[in-house]
Structure formats: C-alpha cells, structure tokens
Amino acid sequence: xxxxxxxxxxxxxxxxxxxxxxxxxxxxxxxxxxxxxxxxxxxxxxxxxxxxxxxxxxxxxxxxxxxxxxxxxxxxxxxxxxxxxxxxxxxxxxxxxxxxxxxxxxxxxxxxxxxxxxxxxxxxxxxxxxxxxxxxxxxxxxxxxxxxxxxxxxxxxxxxxxxxxxxxxxxxxxxxxxxxxxxxxxxxxxxxxxxxxxxxxxxxxxxxxxxxxxxxxxxxxxxxxxxxxxxxxxxxxxxxxxxxxxxxxxxxxxxxxxxxxxxxxxxxxxxxxxxxxxxxxxxxxxxxxxxxxxxxxxxxxxxxxxxxxxxxxxxxxxxxxxxxxxxxxxxxxxxx
Amino acid sequence: xxxxxxxxxxxxxxxxxxxxxxxxxxxxxxxxxxxxxxxxxxxxxxxxxxxxxxxxxxxxxxxxxxxxxxxxxxxxxxxxxxxxxxxxxxxxxxxxxxxxxxxxxxxxxxxxxxxxxxxxxxxxxxxxxxxxxxxxxxxxxxxxxxxxxxxxxxxxxxxxxxxxxxxxxxxxxxxxxxxxxxxxxxxxxxxxxxxxxxxxxxxxxxxxxxxxxxxxxxxxxxxxxxxxxxxxxxxxxxxxxxxxxxxxxxxxxxxxxxxxxxxxxxxxxxxxxxxxxxxxxxxxxxxxxxxxxxxxxxxxxxxxx
Amino acid sequence: xxxxxxxxxxxxxxxxxxxxxxxxxxxxxxxxxxxxxxxxxxxxxxxxxxxxxxxxxxxxxxxxxxxxxxxxxxxxxxxxxxxxxxxxxxxxxxxxxxxxxxxxxxxxxxxxxxxxxxxxxxxxxxxxxxxxxxxxxxxxxxxxxxxxxxxxxxxxxxxxxxxxxxxxxxxxxxxxxxxxxxxxxxxxxxxxxxxxxxxxxxxxxxxxxxxxxxxxxxxxxxxxxxxxxxxxxxxxxxxxxxxxxxxxxxxxxxxxx
Numbered sequence: 002x003x004x005x006x007x008x009x010x011x012x013x014x015x016x017x018x019x020x021x022x023x024x025x026x027x028x029x030x031x032x033x034x035x036x037x038x039x040x041x042x043x044x045x046x047x048x049x050x051x052x053x054x055x056x057x058x059x060x061x062x063x064x065x066x067x068x069x070x071x072x073x074x075x076x077x078x079x080x081x082x083x084x085x086x087x088x089x090x091x092x093x094x095x096x097x098x099x100x101x102x103x104x105x106x107x108x109x110x111x112x113x114x115x116x117x118x119x120x121x122x123x124x125x126x127x128x129x130x131x132x133x134x135x136x137x138x139x140x141x142x143x144x145x146x147x148x149x150x151x152x153x154x155x156x157x158x159x160x161x162x163x164x165x166x167x168x169x170x171x172x173x174x175x176x177x178x179x180x181x182x183x184x185x186x187x188x189x190x191x192x193x194x195x196x197x198x199x200x201x202x203x204x205x206x207x208x209x210x211x212x213x214x215x216x217x218x219x220x221x222x223x224x225x226x227x228x229x230x231x232x233x234x235x236x237x238x239x240x241x242x243x244x245x246x247x248x249x250x251x252x253x254x255x256x257x258x259x260x261x262x263x264x265x266x267x268x269x270x271x272x273x274x275x276x277x278x279x280x281x282x283x284x285x286x287x288x289x290x291x292x293x294x295x296x297x298x299x300x301x302x303x304x305x306x307x308x309x310x311x312x313x314x315x316x317x318x319x320x321x322x323x324x325x326x327x328x329x330x331x332x333x334x335x336x337x
Numbered sequence: 338x339x340x341x342x343x344x345x346x347x348x349x350x351x352x353x354x355x356x357x358x359x360x361x362x363x364x365x366x367x368x369x370x371x372x373x374x375x376x377x378x379x380x381x382x383x384x385x386x387x388x389x390x391x392x393x394x395x396x397x398x399x400x401x402x403x404x405x406x407x408x409x410x411x412x413x414x415x416x417x418x419x420x421x422x423x424x425x426x427x428x429x430x431x432x433x434x435x436x437x438x439x440x441x442x443x444x445x446x447x448x449x450x451x452x453x454x455x456x457x458x459x460x461x462x463x464x465x466x467x468x469x470x471x472x473x474x475x476x477x478x479x480x481x482x483x484x485x486x487x488x489x490x491x492x493x494x495x496x497x498x499x500x501x502x503x504x505x506x507x508x509x510x511x512x513x514x515x516x517x518x519x520x521x522x523x524x525x526x527x528x529x530x531x532x533x534x535x536x537x538x539x540x541x542x543x544x545x546x547x548x549x550x551x552x553x554x555x556x557x558x559x560x561x562x563x564x565x566x567x568x569x570x571x572x573x574x575x576x577x578x579x580x581x582x583x584x585x586x587x588x589x590x591x592x593x594x595x596x597x598x599x600x601x602x603x604x605x606x607x608x609x610x611x612x613x614x615x616x617x618x619x620x621x622x623x624x625x626x627x628x629x630x631x632x633x634x635x636x637x638x639x640x641x642x
Numbered sequence: 643x644x645x646x647x648x649x650x651x652x653x654x655x656x657x658x659x660x661x662x663x664x665x666x667x668x669x670x671x672x673x674x675x676x677x678x679x680x681x682x683x684x685x686x687x688x689x690x691x692x693x694x695x696x697x698x699x700x701x702x703x704x705x706x707x708x709x710x711x712x713x714x715x716x717x718x719x720x721x722x723x724x725x726x727x728x729x730x731x732x733x734x735x736x737x738x739x740x741x742x743x744x745x746x747x748x749x750x751x752x753x754x755x756x757x758x759x760x761x762x763x764x765x766x767x768x769x770x771x772x773x774x775x776x777x778x779x780x781x782x783x784x785x786x787x788x789x790x791x792x793x794x795x796x797x798x799x800x801x802x803x804x805x806x807x808x809x810x811x812x813x814x815x816x817x818x819x820x821x822x823x824x825x826x827x828x829x830x831x832x833x834x835x836x837x838x839x840x841x842x843x844x845x846x847x848x849x850x851x852x853x854x855x856x857x858x859x860x861x862x863x864x865x866x867x868x869x870x871x872x873x874x875x876x877x878x879x880x881x882x883x884x885x886x887x888x889x890x891x892x893x894x895x896x897x898x899x
Contacts, residue, residue: 062428062429109626112629113633116428117572117629117635119428120565121629124625124626125626127619128619128622128623131619131622132619134614134615135614135616135619136615137614183761186760186761186764187758187759187765188761189765190745191758193738194741197738197739197740198738198739201736201738205721205724205807206722206754212759244557245561246557249374249432249436253436303444308440308442309441312419312437315423
C-alpha cells in the first residue's frame, strides 16, 4: 500500500519548501553567506541529478562527469572573454558543446564495459582537463575570470544574488522533473532493464547501445548547463573543476544521497557540502572539552573523518540518505 | 641526437617507474578484482616515509629500506582493516570506498607532516653524471632507478612464473574457488599480495621523491596514469602492464620533449606553441582511447572478463 | 493465414554443427507441426541444448537450413526470430531481479512494441504495455505476484516468470529448454498443468529430462543420440521402438527409480 505521507515524502517536501523559502530567511537574517552556500549546493545538486540518470538508473559508472561542468563553464567564460555576454547565446552554446562532447565520448566509451568504462570516461575527462590547462589565451592553469555574469536582455539580473539563486533552483527542479518523466517512460524502463541485466535486454531485442548513448548525452548536456551556472556563481573557471577528484565528488553525492532515486542526489549534494562546511566546526566542538588548545587545529582535518565516513557508508549504508529515510519511515512503500 | 637518447632514457626510466605502480595495481585488480584508487596514496606514503627516515638515519639507503618496510606494513594493515571488506562488492563501492581513503591519507599526511611538503636529496654518491655510452652522459641517479626497476621486474617475473606463491597468484587470478579448495589460506594470500602491491607503490614513490617534490596529492595524478596503464595492458596482466608502462613512459616523455617542436613545424610558431602543452599532456589519454576503441579489453587481457 | 494443424511451422533441414572435433548436431532434420507439443529427448550430450541454441539463433549452424512459418531464419539474429513469433525461455533464468515481476514482463512486451524512444509518458501506466503483461502473467499463473520484486520469487516462480516473458511477445511457437530442471515435485506438477493449458494455444518445442512429463504432454517425440535423430513418432511409437529402448530408455528407466 502506498501512502503519500511517508517520512521520506515529508522530508523531501520539507527540503523543496525550505529551498524555495531560503531567500526569505536570508532577507530576515541578512546572512548572505547562507545564500551563496545554497546556490552552490543547488548547482552541484543539478550536476549530481544528471549523473544519477546514467549512474543510478542505467548503471553506467561514468567517472568523468565533472568534465561537463568544466565544458559548460568554459564555454560561458570564453564567450564572455570574447565579448559575448548574452546568456541567450552563452547557455545554448554551453549545452551544445557538452552535448557534442558527450556524444563523442559516449560513442567511444560505451563500447567498453565494467572497469574499462570507468577508466575510459575518466581518461576523456582528463583530456578535457589538460585541454583547458593548455589554453594559454584563456588563462591555462590559472583559469579565467568572467568579466560579467550572463545577461538576459534586461529580463534577469544574475548579479542579484536572490535572482540568481532562483534561476538555479528553477533549473534544478526542472532537471528533477525531466529525470522523473524520463525514468518512468519507456526509455527509462529500458535504462533500468540495462542496469539490471544488460545481456538479457539484448537477448530480448533491445539495441541497448543507442539507449545508453542517448542517456549519456542527456546527462552530459544537463551537467553542461549546470557548468554554465557554476561559472556565473564563482565568476571564474579553472581546469581544476574538471580534475578527476571533482568527478569523484559528484559520484559521492549520488551515492551518499541514494542511487537511482529522484531526490537522492539533492540530499547527497546538501550533505557533502554541509559536511565540508560544518564538519570542521563539529570536530572543533567535539575536541574542545579534551584539548581546548588543539580544538581549532583539529577542526582543520575534517577530511580525516569524511574519508572513513565514505567507506562506512559504502560498507553499511548503501541506500544512502534516501534509503535511510525509507527505512526509518517503515516498509510500507516497498517500491517506487 | 644526444638529447634524443637522453630523452629516450628518461622515457625508459619513467616507464619502468610507472610499471612498479601499475604492477601492484594490476595484481590487486586481477586477483582480488579490486579497484584501488588509494594506490596513489601508498606511493605518496613511500615518498614521505623515505624523506623522514633518510633524514633520521642520515642514510638514503637505510631510509629507503625502512620506508619500504613501512609501506608494506601500512598496506597489509590497510588490507586487513578496510580492503578485505570491499572484495566481492561492485566496482562502484571500490571507487567510492577507496576515494574516501584518499581523503583520509591526504589529510593524515597533512596532520603528521604539515602542509608544506618535504624534500629528499639525491644521495651524494649518485649525484653525478656517468658516461653510459661513449660520449653520452646520464644522471647516475636516474640510471640507478632504471637498474632497480629492472631488477624488480625480473623479481616479479620469477615470483609470478616460477614460484609456488606465484602459481597461487596466477591460479587466484583465474580461479578463486579452486585456490580456496586447495586449502590455501586465501585471506593471507590476499593480504600478502596487497602488501606487495603497496610496497611496489612505495618503492616508486621513494625513488621518484628526489626528482620531484614530496607533497600531498602527489599520488592523485600518477595513480590515474597507472590505471591508464593497467587498462591499456589488460587487467590482471603483468606483461601487459610492462608493455603499456613503457609505451606510456616513452610517449609521455618524448611527447613533452619533441611534440611541441613538431607542432610548431606543422602549424607555425603561433598556433603550434599554443596547442603544444595541452596536446602533449593529452597524448597518453588519446592513446588509451584509441586502444580501448580497437581492443575494448586492453592489449593483453589476462582473462576475458 | 489459416493453416491446417498438420502444416509444419518449423522445418529443420540437414543441420550440422561441430565444436572442434565433436559433432554436436549431425545432419539433423526435423518437422514440428503447427499446434503440436513436440518433445526432444536424448541422453546427456545428445546435442539437445545445442539444437535449441541454433533454433533460437544463439549459435550459427555450420550447414543446413531452418525455416519458421515458411521463412528461412537460418542466419537471423535471435531477437528478430522472437519478433517473428519464435520465442525461447532460458534454461538458466536470467531475469531483471531488482525490478518488479510485472515490470519484467512489461519490458518483454515493450521489446516487441517498436523502438523505446518515448521519453515523457509514464510507461508504468500505459495500457498498451500493462494489459498484455498482465495477461501473460495470468497465463503463466503468476498474476498474484505481479507487484513483487522478481528477486523475492522462488525458483519455480522464476521459471514461470521466464515463461510469462516468453509469452509476452504473443509468440506462435515456444522453445522451452528444460523448464522442469531443478523444480520440486509440486512445482513440476504445476508446470506440467500450465504447459498442458498452453499447448492448446501455441506450438511448443520442449527439451526435457523429466520423462514422466514428456510422455504426459508430448504429441510427438524426437529422440537424439550423438546429434542424430534415431527415432521420431508418437509417445506410443517411441515406447515401442526397439532402437530407442536400447539406446536410451534403459537409462531413463533407471533414472525413474
């Protein structure tokens, strides 16, 4: 029996409402930092949702997804550098470049399987990384600053932090809506069949390659758009946003939140960035009673806790946050 | 010509060094079916240990031996505490779990040694040039690396092909159940294999330390190269790892040395010198993509998994 | 389209398949009439599974021809055969374990419903997929488990699900490779009852070790030994055939005890 009022649904609804109302809180408290943090969370959540489409739903273990963030970001920044400031040109260009890259990478990578697929997607992302490092005109290793944020013919002013936040949030929710429809469509059923048992899918007559490639291109394109947002958010792009550990971060978000679930990656992005932001403080507080002098210093080493935490999640909590909410809310919603 | 030969030797030296990393990776990959991203952390630890122990003892050699033992121990402890729990799980779990370990090791090193990085000087008795061919001078230290890695490669070959433990390793790669059924303590075998891989990575790290600086994150770049090599060579194949490591070593070194000139000739000074750094860094990844497109299982696939 | 019951729907002519020096299928010819349940029996290593694999397209024969409903399908890819109406169920069950039982069958229906580049409409609410899927589950006696995850089913139920997936494409003929293997007596009896109901609706080629089931179900039986047909006829003719008794039934009787 499915009930709408599961713990999981309540928390998800609370999350969405919270995200929508956040600028109100910011207006009341004047805490600009929270708005900036959450804009970043929302953008990375969008990238994670796009990765989840191929990783969570189709079982394609892509280890180069951050390349699309970089491609979208660089397309935006380069156009800006060359004097094209209109978002109506920049963003479609970012989408087109990512889509083309995804098409080429996907067409070559999807011939391989398993570890080989993990490594070849990673290799292509490293290529994009070195390509960006080598573009002397656009800053090379040092990266490139945006002269101004994307303009939308006076319709939107992205320099206004609240406006920009809402643009990002709208695109995140749009992406989630799209992924929701996709994964429940015939196309999505094929993807889930591929994740579950690809050889059986081929045996009953599905040409799986073209479905996987389509999913790969959709995911890359969505992530490219998130890249255009992140360039606007930081007013800066650099090769490091494509380094392989950034792709690792995106995978962490997806798994931490819950693979193959609609809102899982959003929880994952929220959790990872929160840990990054607040784990130092937590450690600081935990150490203070024992060693007041060393507490501040101990807080700096938050990754010492995060690393084993990841391993722990992999070993004992594979469902991620979404799975945890499902479990805590009882077993009566056994299937999606 | 002299420059070319010197660069070839550099390519050989770098390739053999990469082989040390890739051999451990491909053993662990092939036998335990484990993707260990944290392999680069062991390389980093090898370098840090060597720098520390060499400073304590005042001897490069003694420091190196102690560092080797220390990485071996860290590797075996790591296997017992964490890696063992990852066997039999899917590759995504491996990637995530070992990604977490990278964070842990990077931060742990920062806690112990600080963020600044260390340096390990080339020992004075190797800090000179030797005439390896008539009229051709070459760094004695780099030449020593070539000799040591070749010796290790020979040792690995004998270990895997000629000894009982090597037989178990080869059998384990192709038939896990059989080795278990033979009454071999497979847990211990796995711990030893992982420790061996760790020691090889540590050796690579400590030998590279005097050439580069010892710093946090030094493993992150090179572990990806090592993965590229295992994948090009075919997972689980030591021979494939050797061939691919030399290929990558030569292409990377010679590419960086000569590719820019070639590009300038082809594209003209302006375009050539702009594109060169990026393209020469990308060469090996292009190589890998081409090889995988043609042979999706790598050059020497040990078992067609 | 109306065909007499005796028209052969499947014709196999002079099929030959070698693996190295071993002849797995030796100049094998076989006719299966539309509407009959035709059983293939034979001792281990007689080449039954190899035959099924060639009929379903998994292996290519070295020589010989296979006709299905008049079309030469010798070189056709497996899934094209299934879209012509020749479905197979797998001996080793290979399901979508993390999907629901109904989703498993719906995927099989969808495979026959043209391309799947439909991105927006909810496939789990599409009557065009769900109604035939439910019907196939009904026929396989598994409708009560429609919403279970496939992983939660018993071994016998997995077989039924395999059958339902084979039925999902509305095939004219089913190739069944040892559907009783590994089933308990109760599950076997259920499977026999189901096959008896199914044989009224479509042609079935059954490879099976369970002699009791074979003799209870088959209209005709073909006996293979070393890749050759040594006899073909009604169950009574096969029982009476001296060559079969010598080559095969002795062993089967031992197996019965």
